[in-house]
Amino acid sequence: MDYKNFKPANNIQDLQYFGEFGGVNPSISDSSTYTFLSAKTMFDTFEGNADGCYLYSRHSTPSNLYLGEALAAMEGTETANVAASGMGAITPTILHYCHAGDHVVSSRTIYGGTYAFLKNFTPRLGIQTSFVDITKLDLVEAAIRPETKIIFCECVSNPLLEIADIRKLAALAKKYNIQLLVDNTFSPLSISPAALGADVIMHSLTKFINGSSDTMGGVVCGTQELIDRLRNVNDGASMLLGASMDSLRAASILKNLRTLHIRMQQHSKNAMFLAQKFEADGFRTVYPGLKSHPGHELMTSQMNKQYGYGGMLTIDVGSLDRANALMELMQERNLGYLAVSLGFYKTLFSAPGTSTSSEIPEDEQKEMGLTDGLIRFSIGLDADIERTYELMKQCMQETLN
Numbered sequence: 001m002d003y004k005n006f007k008p009a010n011n012i013q014d015l016q017y018f019g020e021f022g023g024v025n026p027s028i029s030d031s032s033t034y035t036f037l038s039a040k041t042m043f044d045t046f047e048g049n050a051d052g053c054y055l056y057s058r059h060s061t062p063s064n065l066y067l068g069e070a071l072a073a074m075e076g077t078e079t080a081n082v083a084a085s086g087m088g089a090i091t092p093t094i095l096h097y098c099h100a101g102d103h104v105v106s107s108r109t110i111y112g113g114t115y116a117f118l119k120n121f122t123p124r125l126g127i128q129t130s131f132v133d134i135t136k137l138d139l140v141e142a143a144i145r146p147e148t149k150i151i152f153c154e155c156v157s158n159p160l161l162e163i164a165d166i167r168k169l170a171a172l173a174k175k176y177n178i179q180l181l182v183d184n185t186f187s188p189l190s191i192s193p194a195a196l197g198a199d200v201i202m203h204s205l206t207k208f209i210n211g212s213s214d215t216m217g218g219v220v221c222g223t224q225e226l227i228d229r230l231r232n233v234n235d236g237a238s239m240l241l242g243a244s245m246d247s248l249r250a251a252s253i254l255k256n257l258r259t260l261h262i263r264m265q266q267h268s269k270n271a272m273f274l275a276q277k278f279e280a281d282g283f284r285t286v287y288p289g290l291k292s293h294p295g296h297e298l299m300t301s302q303m304n305k306q307y308g309y310g311g312m313l314t315i316d317v318g319s320l321d322r323a324n325a326l327m328e329l330m331q332e333r334n335l336g337y338l339a340v341s342l343g344f345y346k347t348l349f350s351a352p353g354t355s356t357s358s359e360i361p362e363d364e365q366k367e368m369g370l371t372d373g374l375i376r377f378s379i380g381l382d383a384d385i386e387r388t389y390e391l392m393k394q395c396m397q398e399t400l401n
């Protein structure tokens with residue numbers, strides 16, 4: 001893959017698929033099973049030797065392949081496999097690389113579900129994880145053991161928005177002959193991890209990529225060899241664990257993917273505006289686009305600039321009670337919804353300590369800087385962000401003083 005001048009949105013735009021009757025959208029393959037003209041082809045397909053033949057929709061479907069190829073084009077990987085949810089993409093990939101006796105080095109600030117999987121679930125299978133501060137490369141290196149198989153991190157972490165140095169982590173992974181797996185859910189288009197050296201890129205499509213909060217979805221982007229092995233009928237983790245996407249959903253996510261570049265630009269523009277205002281108003285504001293963010297320079301050095309610093313920001317309002325009062329009032333005034341998830345056209349806000357990161361024990365939350373009064377915002381596509389800011393400020397004055 002040539003990553004010089006890598007342009008993820010162009011790669012999506014340049015794909016061309018027609019529907020069965022010349023439709024401008026690919027036809028949806030609305031079948032769970034597929035017929036064969038000969039019994040021999042069916043056998044060959046089972047053995048993985050009949051390219052272009054479909055067998056059964058848990059394995060793959062034309063609609064899922066279209067979406068997977070578009071996401072692979074976006075990430076610049078050979079291919080991709082879509083899944084029914086982000087966790088449905090992440091968990092089989094980890095289990096593909098790690099078996100009993102193996103070890104994972106993971107960032108400690110990751111999505112609560114992934115954290116819970118590595119902390120509580122995989123130890124039952126004999127897989128141990130060391131959680132480290134991913135921004136301290138010496139700690140990451142010190143945690144690597146002979147039995148370590150993967151380094152796992154998020155490019156922009158949930159919910160603390162720490163920036164992982166993908167180039168340096170990739171070099172470290174190479175040095176120890178292990179794989180760098182990254183979750184790029186918070187920074188689609190903005191960061192192209194494969195171009196920076198990551199081996200496997202995963203997303204929850206549920207968030208920005210689909211962008212309409214109407215469905216779950218996930219994807220693993222990587223080499224053809226990896227994806228073939230994940231889909232293998234005999235021992236493929238994706239195939240056997242069964243979190244396959246439905247074709248109707250794949251078709252609808254593909255349509256939304258085409259506007260991702262415009263949406264990301266607007267999310268980033270609005271988030272940057274609000275982050276600067278909140279910071280100027282005296283709130284402890286975390287946004288990678290702010291000079292005060294410890295990862296600002298790093299983010300700037302590894303991003304595709306036209307998509308901006310993303311739609312996620314956090315502010316600390318001092319206590320959970322204050323956070324709750326503010327969020328309830330903002331919802332009442334229709335400035336957004338008190339909801340988890342992200343990437344919607346409306347702003348979404350939640351207090352991660354008691355919601356999306358509640359899997360993380362309280363003392364560990366404290367250690368990583370996840371305070372009670374933290375509000376995580378997924379900034380929406382508001383047409384008039386200055387008006388939004390004025391109305392939010394009003395809410396802050398009414399609840400925080």
Ligand SMILES: *Cc1c(COP(=O)(O)O)cnc(C)c1O
Pocket residue numbers: 085086087088111113114154158183185186203204205206207216217218
């Ligand atoms: C939401 C999320 C996931 C999990 O995805 P689902 O689609 O909810 O299964 C994983 N990683 C990150 C960063 C997320 O925000």
